[in-house]
Amino acid sequence: MSWEKAVRTGTLPEWPYPLRYGEEKELETDVLVLGGGIAGCWAAISAAKKGLRVAILEKGATIASGSGGAGCDHWVYVANPCSDITPEEMVDAEITSTGGYTNCISRYISSREAYDALVELEEMGGKVRDTEDEFKGAEFRDEKTKFCFAYDYQNKLHFRVWGSTFKPALYKACKKLGVEIYDRTMATSLLTEGGKHGSRVIGATGLNIRTGEFVIVRAKATVLCLSRPQRVWQFSTELTGMSTLRPQTCIGNGHAMAWRAGAELTQMEKSTRSLMGSGLNFPMYGTGNPFNTWYACSMVDADGKEIPWVDRDGNVLKGVSDRYRPAPGQRFLGERSINYNYRRPTLVPDLLERVQKGEFRLPLYADLPGMPEMERRVIFGMMVGEEGKTKIPILKTYRDAGFDPDKDLLQSYMMLGGEEMGKKARMQRPGLPQQRTFGEGGDAGGLLIDWDLKTTLDGLYAAGDQLFAGNYHHHAAATGRYAGRKAAEYALVAGVTSVERQQVEEEKARVYAPVKRQDGIDWKELNAGLCRVMQTYCSEQKTEDLLNLGLLSLKEIEENDVSMAYAADPHKLGRVLDVLDLLTCDQIIINACLARKASSQHLDFYRLDYPQLDPPQWQKWITVRLEGEEVKTRMLSIDFWGKLKENYEARNRDYEGWYKG
Ligand SMILES: Cc1cc2nc3c(=O)[nH]c(=O)nc-3n(C[C@H](O)[C@H](O)[C@H](O)COP(=O)(O)OP(=O)(O)OC[C@H]3O[C@@H](n4cnc5c(N)ncnc54)[C@H](O)[C@@H]3O)c2cc1C
Numbered sequence: 012m013s014w015e016k017a018v019r020t021g022t023l024p025e026w027p028y029p030l031r032y033g034e035e036k037e038l039e040t041d042v043l044v045l046g047g048g049i050a051g052c053w054a055a056i057s058a059a060k061k062g063l064r065v066a067i068l069e070k071g072a073t074i075a076s077g078s079g080g081a082g083c084d085h086w087v088y089v090a091n092p093c094s095d096i097t098p099e100e101m102v103d104a105e106i107t108s109t110g111g112y113t114n115c116i117s118r119y120i121s122s123r124e125a126y127d128a129l130v131e132l133e134e135m136g137g138k139v140r141d142t143e144d145e146f147k148g149a150e151f152r153d154e155k156t157k158f159c160f161a162y163d164y165q166n167k168l169h170f171r172v173w174g175s176t177f178k179p180a181l182y183k184a185c186k187k188l189g190v191e192i193y194d195r196t197m198a199t200s201l202l203t204e205g206g207k208h209g210s211r212v213i214g215a216t217g218l219n220i221r222t223g224e225f226v227i228v229r230a231k232a233t234v235l236c237l238s239r240p241q242r243v244w245q246f247s248t249e250l251t252g253m254s255t256l257r258p259q260t261c262i263g264n265g266h267a268m269a270w271r272a273g274a275e276l277t278q279m280e281k282s283t284r285s286l287m288g289s290g291l292n293f294p295m296y297g298t299g300n301p302f303n304t305w306y307a308c309s310m311v312d313a314d315g316k317e318i319p320w321v322d323r324d325g326n327v328l329k330g331v332s333d334r335y336r337p338a339p340g341q342r343f344l345g346e347r348s349i350n351y352n353y354r355r356p357t358l359v360p361d362l363l364e365r366v367q368k369g370e371f372r373l374p375l376y377a378d379l380p381g382m383p384e385m386e387r388r389v390i391f392g393m394m395v396g397e398e399g400k401t402k403i404p405i406l407k408t409y410r411d412a413g414f415d416p417d418k419d420l421l422q423s424y425m426m427l428g429g430e431e432m433g434k435k436a437r438m439q440r441p442g443l444p445q446q447r448t449f450g451e452g453g454d455a456g457g458l459l460i461d462w463d464l465k466t467t468l469d470g471l472y473a474a475g476d477q478l479f480a481g482n483y484h485h486h487a488a489a490t491g492r493y494a495g496r497k498a499a500e501y502a503l504v505a506g507v508t509s510v511e512r513q514q515v516e517e518e519k520a521r522v523y524a525p526v527k528r529q530d531g532i533d534w535k536e537l538n539a540g541l542c543r544v545m546q547t548y549c550s551e552q553k554t555e556d557l558l559n560l561g562l563l564s565l566k567e568i569e570e571n572d573v574s575m576a577y578a579a580d581p582h583k584l585g586r587v588l589d590v591l592d593l594l595t596c597d598q599i600i601i602n603a604c605l606a607r608k609a610s611s612q613h614l615d616f617y618r619l620d621y622p623q624l625d626p627p628q629w630q631k632w633i634t635v636r637l638e639g640e641e642v643k644t645r646m647l648s649i650d651f652w653g654k655l656k657e658n659y660e661a662r663n664r665d666y667e668g669w670y671k672g
Contacts, residue, residue, distance in 0.1 A: 026580050032526060033222040033519065040066040040191070042495065042501040043230035045198040045215055048077025049484055050475025051236035052181035053128065055492030056496065058234075059188035061499040066191040066228060068198045068217045068534030070260045070585070074182040078238065078257045078476065081399040083174025083484040084304055085161055086228075087346040088118075090670050091126040092161070093153050093167040096343050098122035098670065101168065102655060107346040109611030109647045111630065112278065113454065114480035116462055117490045119655040125485040127668050128492050130172065136180035138173035145393075149385035157373065159389070160305060162355060163344035164335040171219045171389065174397045174484065188600040195221050197585050198237065199262060200518045201272040201471065202229075208639065209273035211506040212471040216518050225519055229510055231502035234494050235466070236471040236487075237265025239450030239457055240596040242288065244545045246538050250290025256451045257476075263450065265477050267592035269458055272598055275467040277479045277647070279456035279603035281614040282447045284551060289446050296395050297405040299377025299421035301358060303347070304394045304401070307334035308386075309344070309378040310358060310423065312371035317378070318362060319514035323354040331383055348529060376420035391416040444551030449600065454480040459634055459647075462658050463501075464494040467636070470505065472498045479561065479632075496666075524574075531577030534586040540568060541593055549601055554620045561601045565594060599635060606633045606644040 017023050042058040044051045047069030059065045069076055089099045101122040105113040131149035133139045138155040141147070151171065152159050159171040185192060196217045204211040212233050217226035240263025241255040248254065255261075266276065286292045309331065310318045320328045322338035334356045337344055345353030365371055367561045379387045396406040414421070449455055457480070458466050458473040465472050474494035525531075548561030573591060578584035609629035610617045632647040652658065656672065 012125045028221040031222040036226045038228045040064045046236035049075035049079040049487035054495030055190045055233045056494045056579035058499040059413035059494035068196045070197040072194050079484050080178045082397045084394040084398040086170040086172045086485045089125040096168045104353045108350045115650045121486040121489040128488045134185040138176045145253040166343040206514035211469040228652045231505040232498035235265045238476040239455045243449045244447040247290035254290040262589040263596040269597035275459040275634045276634045277459045277634045280607045283615045287450045287451045288443045288448045288462030296401050299423040309381045311378045375423040379416040438562045445546035454482050463497040525576045525578040527579040531575040534590045538591045560607045602642045603635045
């Protein structure tokens with residue numbers, strides 16, 4: 012029934028759960044994991060394996076929640092027995108590709124340990140090999156191990172995996188190990204020793220977004236696995252396209268609560284012009300393209316004429332197989348790197364000019380029928396299916412509608428910038444300067460951590476997409492697993508501390524304010540207002556004046572509009588709290604932008620008042636943190652992590668991993 016009809020006929024549904032606003036549930040645990048996504052489940056599993064009590068607070072339903080809940084088709088940059096590429100080389104590739112702005116601590120941990128995680132995942136029930144021999148004899152399959160690889164068939168460092176099996180397997184493992192899972196429970200704040208800002212983290216508060224009950228958890232150690240902000244510049248639930256890549260539950264609650272507690276964050280000034288958050292984007296992986304999940308699908312024009320592929324040196328490749336092999340003299344192919352050293356073969360780079368000259372006629376199509384059988388089946392069947400958000404929306408829907416990859420071409424929207432993954436290969440830079448994304452895709456700003464994945468607050472660890480410059484499923488798995496281990500080691504010697512009642516009361520007052528009102532501004536309107544501020548004052552071209560005006564506008568919203576934010580039920584209360592955290596994230600972002608007084612191509616960061624691109628004195632990390640009411644910033648050397656292998660090994664002498672160095 013439509014909402015209008017329900018209003019007309021007086022049959023509006025009642026809220027289906029008991030309302031328990033203000034009531035408290037108190038819990039105590041050794042390791043508290045905030046967020047039951049990929050990193051969170053792995054952190055919980057590894058801490059529980061140390062024999063500790065572990066609890067997860069998850070806003071959604073842990074069995075399927077988070078960015079990796081719907082699947083994952085690539086497990087990339089992983090040292091493994093089928094490859095001779097070392098973790099150091101893999102991290103080097105990421106350093107080179109990002110101008111140094113990558114998280115070498117977490118990337119190194121991932122490259123070293125993600126193979127161990129993959130094998131452990133298989134023991135839990137995740138499918139990581141072609142056990143049914145579906146692809147027997149395929150060029151991308153290692154016959155001995157039955158592992159399948161993507162992108163670089165020679166060097167075998169990027170796995171093809173059946174990621175839709177992962178989250179249920181992780182969930183089951185958590186349950187088996189006795190991890191206490193509190194679903195539909197949104198973490199709202201971190202509790203600190205003595206209630207003091209900047210002191211040891213001793214647990215967290217949460218809100219049940221079905222009943223409105225308030226949850227207080229005391230813990231010896233806490234692991235933040237709450238992903239990162241989205242919807243900062245763009246948000247629409249009305250447009251028909253995709254409005255965020257990651258799930259809407261990932262909105263930056265973790266960044267905001269860590270900030271309020273006094274933790275240090277970095278890379279927060281980075282944002283990217285992109286249609287991904289606009290609601291105009293095409294469904295991911297649902298259009299004909301040769302990128303990412305669809306790599307390296309043949310493309311043809313409207314007359315069926317094939318578009319040539321070239322290697323990094325511009326040599327035209329003759330066969331499909333050559334698209335999956337390094338060029339002469341090239342060590343290996345990166346996952347998405349556009350750096351010369353690691354660049355994968357691409358369609359001819361002057362495709363747009365060739366279309367304009369009439370050599371190719373639009374529209375273009377992905378030519379699955381023209382691909383060798385195994386390649387066709389692994390793209391449309393396995394990869395489109397196992398990749399998140401594709402199994403039902405794309406694979407099933409298209410098949411049910413009669414799409415047959417053996418016969419049918421799939422239209423491409425590359426000309427409209429419709430395929431985000433092909434960033435450098437697409438033919439039109441999409442979007443307006445203010446159509447930006449923060450955490451929707453790729454690396455993003457986040458928590459600063461040390462070699463234990465400990466944040467700058469004692470007792471608080473972080474993993475996955477919540478880390479600065481964090482990204483990828485294997486990375487979330489490996490860092491979650493690692494952070495859980497380290498948090499457990501900490502918890503084994505730390506005590507449980509009593510909670511400062513005043514801190515709880517203040518948080519309860521903040522959390523419940525929107526339900527005390529009968530009417531007011533709803534969460535979508537507030538989100539739209541915040542986006543407008545960011546579009547106007549923190550767009551592509553930034554200046555000191557604009558950014559300061561942005562802070563002023565946010566302050567005005569904080570002082571005037573927040574006190575009018577209204578929620579009719581616990582679910583909407585969660586949404587309002589999300590947007591309030593988004594406001595905090597906006598403030599962090601603008602403060603970070605003010606602190607970087609130089610432009611940077613690598614960070615997609617342009618200051619009109621400091622136009623010089625990447626001057627050497629600014630090749631540094633800018634960190635931001637709150638001290639009382641004041642924002643403190645500092646610079647960190649671009650390679651503050653020191654020597655990778657040495658630092659890692661010094662802290663993990665007892666770790667029994669596959670890789671021996
Ligand atoms: C469609 C899609 C396809 C992808 N494909 C790949 C791929 O093939 N290969 C690859 O390497 N990477 C892929 N990624 C990226 C990968 O999924 C993520 O990097 C990874 O899942 C990050 O794990 P995480 O645990 O940090 O975050 P998530 O898995 O997103 O988990 C965060 C969890 O925190 C919960 N949460 C948020 N706020 C709160 C709160 N306040 N309280 C309680 N819980 C909260 C969320 O509900 C969520 O469950 C893909 C991502 C998407 C969206």
